[in-house]
Amino acid sequence: MLAQPLPPRSACERGPAGRAARGLAARAALWLLCAAPSLGAAGTGVSGPNAPTGAVAAAATAGEARAAPAAPAAPARPLVIAHRGASGYLPEHTLVAKAYAYAAGADYLEQDVVLTRDDVPVVLHDLTLEGVTDVETVYPERRRADGRWYAIDFTHAELQRLAVHERVDPASGQPSWAARFHERGLPLRIHSLADELTLVRGLNAATGRDVGVYTEVKSPAWHRAQGKDPSVVVLRTLAEFGYRNRADRAYVQCFDFDELRRMRTDLATDLRLVQLIGENAWAESATDYERLRTVEGLREVARYADGIGPWIPHVVTWPEGGGAPSYTALVRDAHAVGLVVHPYTFRIDQLPPNAPDPEAVHRALFEIARVDGVFTDFPDRTQRWLGR
Numbered sequence: 001m002l003a004q005p006l007p008p009r010s011a012c013e014r015g016p017a018g019r020a021a022r023g024l025a026a027r028a029a030l031w032l033l034c035a036a037p038s039l040g041a042a043g044t045g046v047s048g049p050n051a052p053t054g055a056v057a058a059a060a061t062a063g064e065a066r067a068a069p070a071a072p073a074a075p076a077r078p079l080v081i082a083h084r085g086a087s088g089y090l091p092e093h094t095l096v097a098k099a100y101a102y103a104a105g106a107d108y109l110e111q112d113v114v115l116t117r118d119d120v121p122v123v124l125h126d127l128t129l130e131g132v133t134d135v136e137t138v139y140p141e142r143r144r145a146d147g148r149w150y151a152i153d154f155t156h157a158e159l160q161r162l163a164v165h166e167r168v169d170p171a172s173g174q175p176s177w178a179a180r181f182h183e184r185g186l187p188l189r190i191h192s193l194a195d196e197l198t199l200v201r202g203l204n205a206a207t208g209r210d211v212g213v214y215t216e217v218k219s220p221a222w223h224r225a226q227g228k229d230p231s232v233v234v235l236r237t238l239a240e241f242g243y244r245n246r247a248d249r250a251y252v253q254c255f256d257f258d259e260l261r262r263m264r265t266d267l268a269t270d271l272r273l274v275q276l277i278g279e280n281a282w283a284e285s286a287t288d289y290e291r292l293r294t295v296e297g298l299r300e301v302a303r304y305a306d307g308i309g310p311w312i313p314h315v316v317t318w319p320e321g322g323g324a325p326s327y328t329a330l331v332r333d334a335h336a337v338g339l340v341v342h343p344y345t346f347r348i349d350q351l352p353p354n355a356p357d358p359e360a361v362h363r364a365l366f367e368i369a370r371v372d373g374v375f376t377d378f379p380d381r382t383q384r385w386l387g388r
């Protein structure tokens with residue numbers, strides 16, 4: 001029942017003294033919304049001299065020709081989804097990053113899953129290893145012809161010899177995030193999906209909380225071309241830990257629409273499914289994301305899935321040179337067909353283009369766009385903004 005939107009209820013109805021109003025700026029934003037609806041509408045167009053440019057502008061176009069999102073359904077309690085753990089503070093997808101996220105109050109912990117050579121689902125964002133491990137020094141000879149080391153070429157036991165570190169650009173060796181965790185030499189390891197589900201089960205038992213899991217099947221078409229079927233393995237592993245239907249605290253996410261549909265139909269899962277939405281240019285899958293963001297596309301998604309995970313610029317963009325953000329109709333359109341909306345990714349060290357500060361991003365997503373949750377590298381910051 002969690003994460004299901006309540007019937008439409010506007011921020012104005014709750015009033016500026018209600019739960020939605022947090023601090024002076026929030027109250028001012030609400031006042032503007034309530035007292036000056038025309039001003040709110042004026043701030044939502046994308047045309048004119050302040051229109052965003054480039055990829056973000058392209059992202060903002062699909063499904064957006066209509067007017068401002070008018071009082072979309074208010075989420076019962078927006079979800080804080082720890083993106084790769086508390087990855088703003090500790091190397092992504094390590095158990096310490098997950099424990100930190102848990103302690104920071106996240107509602108869900110995210111797992112990206114790829115398969116090893118011996119079909120163990122491991123929690124890793126990339127198909128390759130060199131961005132977050134020392135594979136190039138431990139197994140120098142195991143690279144493919146393209147110069148990369150693929151997790152699928154190693155057994156789970158072999159992967160245990162690798163040390164995980166903060167993400168770097170493999171070409172330069174430079175950290176991807178200048179201000180994040182710098183230390184090396186800790187015994188941080190790649191862990192299996194079962195390891196992480198065990199951690200969550202143990203923490204839930206020890207704390208009495210009910211933190212959920214939010215598992216992504218990575219590149220299923222690529223895996224299948226390599227003779228693997230990650231969706232089957234992931235769904236089986238989740239079921240072994242008691243995650244079997246919509247009442248359970250689990251979501252399964254995927255960028256590949258055909259695969260998501262297959263999970264619901266052929267693989268007959270009753271778990272909550274989330275269709276991730278990217279840009280076609282990213283080539284995440286063969287899915288046409290521009291079409292999925294249309295009303296017709298969302299309607300089709302809703303036949304199989306319970307929610308969408310769009311890129312933040314699919315929901316809101318900020319103009320160059322400052323000014324009011326522009327909102328697409330995506331959240332409203334998704335809510336209209338019963339889909340929850342969990343955009344990615346909130347990062348204090350990589351705000352959406354032209355966004356003035358982290359608070360503005362939180363406010364835009366939660367108070368104006370009324371999303372149902374957000375993927376965040378900084379779950380503590382998102383929790384704090386939500387007043388929890």
Ligand code: CA
Nearest residue numbers: 110111112216
């Ligand atoms: Ca992910």
